[in-house]
Every structure is written in C-alpha cells, then in structure tokens.
Amino acid sequence: AQKVTQAQTEISVVEKEDVTLDCVYETRDTTYYLFWYKQPPSGELVFLIRRNSFDEQNEISGRYSWNFQKSTSSFNFTITASQVVDSAVYFCALSEAGGGGNKLTFGTGTQLKVEL
Amino acid sequence: DAGVIQSPRHEVTEMGQEVTLRCKPISGHDYLFWYRQTMMRGLELLIYFNNNVPIDDSGMPEDRFSAKMPNASFSTLKIQPSEPRDSAVYFCASTTPLAGGYNEQFFGPGTRLTVL
Numbered sequence: 305a306q307k308v309t310q311a312q313t314e315i316s317v318v319e320k321e322d323v324t325l326d327c328v329y330e331t332r333d334t335t336y337y338l339f340w341y342k343q344p345p346s347g348e349l350v351f352l353i354r355r356n357s358f359d360e361q362n363e364i365s366g367r368y369s370w371n372f373q374k375s376t377s378s379f380n381f382t383i384t385a386s387q388v389v390d391s392a393v394y395f396c397a398l399s400e401a402g403g404g405g406n407k408l409t410f411g412t413g414t415q416l417k418v419e420l
Numbered sequence: 421d422a423g424v425i426q427s428p429r430h431e432v433t434e435m436g437q438e439v440t441l442r443c444k445p446i447s448g449h450d451y452l453f454w455y456r457q458t459m460m461r462g463l464e465l466l467i468y469f470n471n472n473v474p475i476d477d478s479g480m481p482e483d484r485f486s487a488k489m490p491n492a493s494f495s496t497l498k499i500q501p502s503e504p505r506d507s508a509v510y511f512c513a514s515t516t517p518l519a520g521g522y523n524e525q526f527f528g529p530g531t532r533l534t535v536l
Contacts, residue, residue, distance in 0.1 A: 337522050349511065349527040356522075395463065399522055406451050406515050406522050407476065410463040 306331045308398050310411035317386050317418055325381045325414045327396030333357075335401035338372065338379045339408065344392040352394075355379065386418045422446075424528035426512050432534045438500040441531045444493055445514030453525060454487055454497050455511040463511075469495065502535045509533070 307330040317323045329338065340352040353363065355372050363370045367384045383390055393415050397408040425444040433439055445452045453468040467477040472489045480487070484503070489495040499506055509532050513525040 339524060341527075347509065347532075348529050349513075351524040351526070354522075354524050401522070406517065406525060407453065407465050407468055408525060409465075412462045 306398050306400055306409045308396050308409055308411035310396055310414050312414045314415040319387060319418055319420055320385050322384050323386050325394050327379045327411060329377050329398045331398060331400055333400045337399040339397040340381050341395045342392045388418050391416060391418045424512055424514055424526055426528035426531050428531060429529060430532045433502055434536050435503055436501045439502045439533060441497040441510050443495045443512030443528060446526055449514035449516045451515045452489060452495050453513040457509045504535045507533055507535050
C-alpha cells in the first residue's frame with residue numbers, strides 16, 4: 305500500500321529565511337506521480353507541482369524548488385527567502401499508475417508559519 | 421474556467437438530519453473525487469468516479485454515506501442520517517489525464533459541514 309510521510313508537523317521561521325519541507329513516500333509501483341499542494345488559511349487546496357517517477361530533475365519556480373530523489377524515496381520542497389504569504393499547510397501526495405486512476409494519497413501536512 | 425464548484429460552502433445541521441453536498445466538476449474532466457478533511461484523519465479519499473461510474477468507494481466510512489454522479493457535470497455526496505463525527509470539510513476534485521500520463525487534481529473550495 306502506498307504511504308506518504310511528512311514528519312514535520314509544524315515549522316516556524318522568520319521572514320527571509322529558507323525552509324525545507326520534507327516528504328518521504330512508499331510505493332511498490334515503478335510508475336507513480338508526486339504532488340505538492342498548498343492550503344492557505346482560506347482553506348482551498350492549491351496545486352504547486354507534479355513530478356513523475358521517471359523524471360528526477362530538480363525543479364525551480366521562483367522562490368520554490370523541489371528535490372526528488374528516488375534512492376531515498378523523498379520529494380522535498382524548499383522555499384527560499386520565505387514570506388508571510390507563504391504561511392499555509394503544505395501537503396505532499398502520491399498517485400500510483402494503473403488501476404488506481406488518479407487517486408491521491410496525502411501526507412498529514414506541514415504547517416508553515418512565517419513571521420515578521 | 422469556473423473551476424470546481426461546490427455547494428453549499430457551509431452547512432450546519434442537527435444530528436439525524438440528511439445532508440446533501442453538491443459538486444460541479446470542471447467541464448471536460450472525466451474523473452471526480454470526493455475527499456474529507458478532519459484534524460484527526462487528515463485528507464482522505466472517500467470515493468471517485470470515472471466517466472460518471474463509481475470506481476472505488478472503499479473510503480466511504482459506512483452505509484450512511486452515498487455518492488452519485490448522474491451526469492458528467494454533477495455529483496452529490498449524501499449523508500443520512502448525519503452524526504456529529506461527520507463534521508469535516510468535504511472537498512470535491514476533478515481531473516483528466518494528460519496524454520501519456522496523469523494530471524493534477526483541481527479542488528473545489530470545500531464544504532464545511534457541522535453536525536450538532
């Protein structure tokens with residue numbers, strides 16, 4: 305069975321600090337997809353990134369970057385120069401290929417608080 | 421695109437009453453998902469449909485919960501009778517796979533259900 309672990313329940317940083325959110329996953333499939341979603345205080349779930357299991361290239365989007373390492377089954381998310389608007393709960397999720405459609409297994413989320 | 425539409429946004433009801441949550445997926449999406457979010461259990465998949473057909477309802481907690489998708493543009497999640505432990509935020513999401521792979525799920529704003 306697939307599983308996503310976000311060991312960090314809550315992280316507090318001061319604005320402009322860099323912060324990394326950890327995500328470790330378990331799956332028996334060789335083809336799978338990993339996602340990060342952001343849930344701001346308003347409650348909606350906002351898609352941030354999708355990565356398939358065959359693409360281990362790291363990705364950078366503005367202040368956001370993602371590090372995917374199959375060897376350690378990790379898909380970590382780094383925010384550079386954090387801002388107060390980054391305060392939210394961040395979820396890592398896994399979707400296996402075949403049979404299961406697109407259904408997502410979510411981690412428990414990491415609450416990020418960015419303070420002035 | 422209007423995005424995924426859910427109604428109502430907030431529902432307060434008394435134990436024993438029937439509750440119906442509604443969802444309109446993004447036009448053209450052939451997968452629809454219902455999730456529940458609670459503090460205790462996080463985000464959990466309840467059921468998902470493909471082309472209006474229920475594919476996996478293993479996450480539906482018990483017989484009091486039922487979901488239907490009578491057409492491609494409408495789905496309901498019904499709880500009858502409702503209980504206080506059903507209090508949660510219920511999200512609907514939709515997606516359609518990209519050529520050769522999967523795609524992210526697009527989430528609605530959620531319905532916050534409170535059962536007194």
